[in-house]
Structures are given as C-alpha cells and as structure tokens.
Amino acid sequence: MLVRHRDAEPRIDAFAYVAPSATIVGDVRIGPGARILHGAVLTAEDGEVVVGEDCVVMEHALIRGRAEHPAHLGTAVLVGPHAHVNGSVVESESFIATGASLFPGSRIGTGAEVRINGVVQVNTVVPPGAVVPIGWIAVGDPVSILPPEKHDEIWAIQRELDFGGTVYGVGREVSMRELMRRQSEYYGAHRDDVVIDS
Numbered sequence: 001m002l003v004r005h006r007d008a009e010p011r012i013d014a015f016a017y018v019a020p021s022a023t024i025v026g027d028v029r030i031g032p033g034a035r036i037l038h039g040a041v042l043t044a045e046d047g048e049v050v051v052g053e054d055c056v057v058m059e060h061a062l063i064r065g066r067a068e069h070p071a072h073l074g075t076a077v078l079v080g081p082h083a084h085v086n087g088s089v090v091e092s093e094s095f096i097a098t099g100a101s102l103f104p105g106s107r108i109g110t111g112a113e114v115r116i117n118g119v120v121q122v123n124t125v126v127p128p129g130a131v132v133p134i135g136w137i138a139v140g141d142p143v144s145i146l147p148p149e150k151h152d153e154i155w156a157i158q159r160e161l162d163f164g165g166t167v168y169g170v171g172r173e174v175s176m177r178e179l180m181r182r183q184s185e186y187y188g189a190h191r192d193d194v195v196i197d198s
Helices: 148-158 163-168 176-192
Strands: 002-004 023-025 028-030 041-044 049-051 062-065 071-073 084-086 137-139 144-146 194-196
Touching: 023 028, 028 041, 041 049, 049 062, 062 071, 071 084, 137 148, 144 148, 163 176
Parallel strands: 002 023, 023 041, 028 049, 041 062, 049 071, 062 084
Antiparallel strands: 002 194, 137 144
C-alpha cells in the first residue's frame, strides 16, 4: 500500500520490488534492486526514509524517518524480520538482524552487524565492521557494547544521551500524560493520509 502523508508520496525505482502487503508512507525513496517484503512498514513521519540500491527489508520490519533524524539505508543493507530502524543511518553492506532495534540519532558504520535482538541506543555510533552480539546493547559515542546484565553500566551512559529530547523533543520534566497528549496530536496527522492507487 502506498500512502500520501504530509503532502509527500513514496518514490519507488522501476527496478525495485515492494510486496503488495508492505506499507510505504510519505517521503520514502526506494532505490533500484531494493526488495521490500511482506508486512514491512516504511513511514516518513516528518522526515525522509531512503532505501539504497540492492537493500532487502524483510517481513514485518519497521523503518521510520523523523524530522531531526531521517532513516537512511546505504547500498546492500539487510534489515531482518521484525527489526526496528527508527531515525537511524545505516551505512552500506551492514547487517541488521531479526528483532534488532536502532533508535533515533544512531549510526551504523559500513559493514557493521547488529545481531538478533541487538539494541543501538539513541545518538550511538557503531563503527565500521563492528558487531553488536545477540541481545547486547550498543550505547554512546564512542560506543560501549555491553550484555544486558550490565544494566547499571548501560544506564550510566544512556542517561546522558537525552532519549526524551532526541525521540520526543521533551525534557525529563514532561509528564507521561503530557507526552502522550503531544504524541497523539503528532500522529493525528495520519487522519489526512491518502491511499495512492498503484
């Protein structure tokens, strides 16, 4: 399904393939040889999504572009099933495995791997060729790559990365009630979406 959102429409190269059950929303550019498989969602909320040449976005993956943090996939990137790429730049020939989560402001260097259920926190830079092991967390710049049982060490770095400001544009003083009111208003822009005949 192709959807016009915030007056922007997807642009798909003639040599790309988008499965009929995938959903492509707004300012999304899909390059030649790219393959977007069933159930994948690529949504440019108010920032672009760019999928480079020969990328494969597998079933039920989510790629979200944001105003301050567009989502860019370089050339020959694999995004595995159920992966979450939110406002992240993924450089060429990188491997983002099943269930991996990449948060806004993160950058994955050329040829890096984020393995099954790996997490890359906001504003974190994973250098070229690095590996985030299965279920581990990458946090910071310079990056620390830690197992989940190192929660205190992860949090000591993460709390300085400004998750609320990066993802929601708010400080810690904003209540959950107010945050969700703002998010409801923000995502309310989808009321004006228009499905494009393909």
